[in-house]
Amino acid sequence: MTGPLLLLDAASLYFRAFYGVPDSITAPDGTPVNAVRGFTDMVARLVTERRPSRLVACLDLDWRPVFRVRAIPSYKAHRVAEGSPATGGAATELIGGAGPAEAVPDGLSPQVPIILEVLAAAGLATAGAEGYEADDVIGTLCATERHDPVEVVSGDRDLLQVVRDAPNSVRVVYAGRGLAKAEVFGPAELATKYRLPSDRAGDAYAEMAMLRGDPSDGLPGVPGIGEKTAATLVSRFGSWDELLAVAADRADPRMAASVRTKLAAAADYLAVVEPVVRVARDAPVHLDRDDAVPPEPVDADRLGELSEQWGLGGSVDRLITALKAATPV
Structure with a gap:
């Protein structure tokens, strides 16, 4: 047996890490790294518990796509940063956004590039699509996968729409209350919770x-x-x-x-x-590397440098341990 393809709603998880880990967790130079530490620990835990053979951290390259705003101008309008894009624009540009910046806590913005560097050094794939949200990246990767089972990890209920049983299973690990209290949804669970038809629970x-x-x-x-x-x-x-x-x-x-x-x-x-x-199922998704979970970091030296520079210690150690133990059984 091979393990599932694990798709992470990266922004959803690092926002939760930022608010779930005390901001007193800082690097040696005083930079907050609570989101980095929390996100890295989440990935280590997911790799350990879900035992994926493939993993992709999915990114918002446009958190408020033009096609959605043109249809409904109020779409996420309350989240636009004050003065955007002149002020706060860097928060979106960190992950490639071209439109107005999302209002992101000051302490979180500088941590996003560190998270991406940790993923790269570990050898874990990231994916995005110009002009689309992470939800659309996930929707497209679910739609195009026909072999391995898929597990989507997010704290966003919108992604419950991707669940299915065939041609391969797609499940959502809903972490709205944290990973410790995560709920796993397939069509049957979704139908039961919301009284929807089980034969088309995701669409419904x-x-x-x-x-x-x-x-x-x-x-x-x-x-x-x-x-x-x-x-x-x-x-x-x-x-x-x-x-x-x-x-x-x-x-x-x-x-x-x-x-x-x-x-x-x-x-x-x-x-x-x-x-x-509805999430897009045909977004122009680009992966930065092969999505196979490596048995060890692809750039151990760089990961060590990041760990030392940002004081990531135990979080990086747990990620390395998880990768080494990740071979599916």
Whole structure:
């Protein structure tokens, strides 16, 4: 047996590391390295516990893509850094972003390049797609993988839409409450939790999200349609197109008049929301190296220099130990 392809939602994890590890953790020169230490420990733990044969840390090369903002201008608008791009732009440029900078804590921004250097020295692949978010990179890598099982690690519920059983399994290790309390979702678990049809749980989850909206992403949703009503609606119809067609047909008895009225009032939003919520499956993904998990760091000297310079000590040691023990059984 080979281990799974492990796809990491890198920004989701290093944000959680930043807030989960005390900012009193600093390098010898006083630079905060709490996110670096926390993220490195997360990767070591995941490699140890999930035993992947392949691993890719997926990056946001554009955290607020133009095609999504054109469709819904409020998309993530509340996260744009004040004065961007004139101020705070470096936070996005660290991972290749070209648009307005995301509001990132001052202590986190300088740690992102260190994280990328640690991954490179360890020999772990990173991937991005110009003009797309990490979610789209993950969506594309899931869509194109046909052999190995895939496990996606993220604290973002949006990625629950990628779960599937065939042609190969895709599971989401949802770490919204941290890795220690992570939940593993496949179609069955997703269907049970949100009362969705199990035969298309991933697609149905995305459709439910379109209807209910998501304030954290600036998506208004349909006023008056909450999560339960949204789940009931998407379970009643076989596709998003069918749901919209029934909403436009007053003679179809499968939709209550009150619900049809709410959907009609939000017609402009419903016409453009689908590509905003659904992850891309054809993004131009570029990997910086082969995604096989190496049995040892590819540049041990550089990893040692980074460990000494930034005081990463035990975190790097745990990562090296994890790599050496990572051969799937």
